[in-house]
Amino acid sequence: MSADLRGAAAVIGVAESDLGQVEPGVTAVDLAAQASARALSDAGLTTRDVDGLFCVIGGKLMSTLDMGEYLGIRSRYTDSTMIGGSAFVSHLHHAALALAAHACDVALITYGSTARSDSGRGRLSGPAQPEQPNYEVEFGPRSPVSGYALAAARHMHEYGTTREQLAEVAVAARQWAGLNPKAFKREPITVEDVIGRPMISSPFGSLDCCLVTDGGGAAVVVRADRAGDGPKPPVYLLGAGEAHWHKSISQMPDLTTTATVDSAARAFAMAGLTPTDVDVVELYDAFTINPILFLEDMGFCAKGEGGEFVSGGRIAPGGSLPVNTNGGGLSYCHPGMYGIFTIIEAVRQVRGEASDRQVDNVNVAIAHGNGGQLSSQVTAVLSSRNTLS
Amino acid sequence: MTTTPASSVDERLASPHLAYREALAEGVLRYQRCSDCRQTIFPPRVVCPHCGSVALSAERSEGRGEVYSTTVVTQRDQPSYSVCLIDLDEGFRMMSTVTGSPAESVAIGQRVTLAIETGDPARATFVIEGAS
Numbered sequence A: 001m002s003a004d005l006r007g008a009a010a011v012i013g014v015a016e017s018d019l020g021q022v023e024p025g026v027t028a029v030d031l032a033a034q035a036s037a038r039a040l041s042d043a044g045l046t047t048r049d050v051d052g053l054f055c056v057i058g059g060k061l062m063s064t065l066d067m068g069e070y071l072g073i074r075s076r077y078t079d080s081t082m083i084g085g086s087a088f089v090s091h092l093h094h095a096a097l098a099l100a101a102h103a104c105d106v107a108l109i110t111y112g113s114t115a116r117s118d119s120g121r122g123r124l125s126g127p128a129q130p131e132q133p134n135y136e137v138e139f140g141p142r143s144p145v146s147g148y149a150l151a152a153a154r155h156m157h158e159y160g161t162t163r164e165q166l167a168e169v170a171v172a173a174r175q176w177a178g179l180n181p182k183a184f185k186r187e188p189i190t191v192e193d194v195i196g197r198p199m200i201s202s203p204f205g206s207l208d209c210c211l212v213t214d215g216g217g218a219a220v221v222v223r224a225d226r227a228g229d230g231p232k233p234p235v236y237l238l239g240a241g242e243a244h245w246h247k248s249i250s251q252m253p254d255l256t257t258t259a260t261v262d263s264a265a266r267a268f269a270m271a272g273l274t275p276t277d278v279d280v281v282e283l284y285d286a287f288t289i290n291p292i293l294f295l296e297d298m299g300f301c302a303k304g305e306g307g308e309f310v311s312g313g314r315i316a317p318g319g320s321l322p323v324n325t326n327g328g329g330l331s332y333c334h335p336g337m338y339g340i341f342t343i344i345e346a347v348r349q350v351r352g353e354a355s356d357r358q359v360d361n362v363n364v365a366i367a368h369g370n371g372g373q374l375s376s377q378v379t380a381v382l383s384s385r386n387t388l389s
Numbered sequence B: 001m002t003t004t005p006a007s008s009v010d011e012r013l014a015s016p017h018l019a020y021r022e023a024l025a026e027g028v029l030r031y032q033r034c035s036d037c038r039q040t041i042f043p044p045r046v047v048c049p050h051c052g053s054v055a056l057s058a059e060r061s062e063g064r065g066e067v068y069s070t071t072v073v074t075q076r077d078q079p080s081y082s083v084c085l086i087d088l089d090e091g092f093r094m095m096s097t098v099t100g101s102p103a104e105s106v107a108i109g110q111r112v113t114l115a116i117e118t119g120d121p122a123r124a125t126f127v128i129e130g131a132s
Helices: A028-042 A063-071 A087-100 A115-119 A145-159 A163-177 A191-196 A224-229 A260-271 A289-298 A339-351 B016-025
Strands: A009-016 A052-057 A077-079 A106-113 A199-201 A215-223 A235-244 A280-283 A364-371 A376-383 B030-034 B056-060 B064-073 B081-088 B093-096 B111-117 B123-128
Touching: A009 A028, A009 A087, A009 A224, A009 A339, A028 A052, A028 A063, A028 A106, A028 A215, A052 A063, A052 A087, A063 A077, A077 A087, A087 A106, A087 A215, A087 A235, A087 A339, A087 A364, A087 A376, A106 A339, A145 A199, A145 A289, A145 B064, A145 B081, A163 A191, A163 A289, A199 B064, A215 A224, A215 A339, A235 A260, A235 A339, A235 A364, A260 A289, A260 A364, A260 A376, A280 A289, A280 A339, A289 A364, A289 A376, A339 A364, A339 A376, B016 B030, B016 B056, B093 B123
Parallel strands: A052 A077, A052 A106, A280 A364
Antiparallel strands: A009 A215, A009 A235, A106 A215, A235 A376, A364 A376, B030 B056, B064 B081, B064 B111, B081 B093, B111 B123
C-alpha cells in the first residue's frame, strides 16, 4: 500500500512569512496568510485553487476554520491535526494521502505564530501549561526545556555524551545561520560560549535552547501528475512515517530512544532508501540533544554515538552530513512549532535555490518534525525527479 | 492493599485522578495493577495501556525507588531545585523532586525514598535514601 504513495505527491511551492520580531499588531493568522500567499505564488497558483487546507495557528483551536475564513478558501478537505511541532510534516503525509484519494487537488499547509511578540521577552521561560489532570507540573519542570534536559542527562549518563558535544550542535547551527540572511542569530559562537552560559535546566544553558521568534510558513502540495505545471521544479514526497509513544516526558519508555526509530523506518521503507542516500537533513532542533537523538534513531549512526557523530564539524557547513542548513530552531527561527520550516528548507535544498548555504548536488532531503516532549515524531523523505524512478 | 472490582457495563466511573489525590492527602502513594495482565500502571486511568483490560486494582507503593534522570532548574532569585524521574520498585515511573539535599547533588542511579509533602495539594516528593 505504501508503494502507492511513493512519489505520488510533490511540493511545488514553499515560503516563510516575515520572521523574527514582526510589526506591532500583526497576528499569527496574518503571518500564516502572508506565507500562504507567497507559497502559492511560488507554485504559480492562488488561493482560488486551494481545496485542501492543513494548518495549525498559534492560539487557535480550530485553525483550518480561521484560515479558511481569512483566505476565502472553501476547502473540501480539512485537517487541523495539532501534534505540536511535528504537525506540519504530518500534514504533508496527510495531504499526500488525501491527494492520492482525490479528496482534494491542491493542498495548502500553513502555520503562523507571534510567540516572540506575545511573550515580550523572547525567552523560553513560560510556565508549564497545566492541562488537567497533570502529574508533572506540580514539580516545576520549566516547559518545555526540562523534559528535553532530562533526556539529555540520561543520554550523558548512559553513553558518556558531553556538554561539549551538545554545544557542537549549537555551533554548527550558528555557522549555517551565518550563511542565511533570514536567520535571527548570525554572529559566530564557540563551544566555550555555549558551555559558559548560565544553566537554565541542566545540562542546558540558554544557547542549548531554541529561539523564541515570530514567524510563519507554508507549503503547497499537488499530485505528481500536475506537479510539472508550476514555475519551479517539483520536489517529490518519496516517503513519510509517523509515530508517537507517549505525551508526558515521565511516560517516555526510554529517554534515549525516540519514536523516530519507527517514523524514520516507515519513511525510508516507503521511499526505498536508506540514510546513506540522504544528502541533507532538516530536523527539529528544539534543543541541542534533539539532533543527536534523531540522527541516531534515523540510523545515521548507532545509538549512543550521536555525540561523537555531530562533533568536528560533520553536520556544519562543509561537513559530510549537512544538518539544518537554514540555521535551525537554534539560530534561524523558532516560533514554537518549527516543523514547517524543515519542509521549506528541504524543498529549497532539493531545488538548489538556497544561495550561500546551498549544498552541492542535493537529490534527497529529510524533513523531520518533533512534537510535545520528544513525543510525536514525523519523518518525510523528499527528492528531486532524479531519485523518483 | 485494596482491590477495585472490574467495572460492570452499567457501573458509573469514579475519578481515578481524585482517588489518587485523596490517597496522597492521606499519606499513600497509589498506583494501579492490571488484574488481567498484572502490569503496573501510572498515572491512574480506567483502561490498562498494556492489554486494554478495565479490571484495574489500586495498590499502595512502598515508596522506594531510583533516580532515572534529573535536571536542576535554575531560578534567578530563588534556590534551584531538582526535577527528577523516579523509577519506583513496583515498576512505574513518575516525575518528582528530591528534597533535603542540594539539587546539584541528586544523581542518576541514586536510591530514593518517598517523603510526601503535606499541603494543598499534597506532593509525592522524595529524599535520598539514608539521608537524615
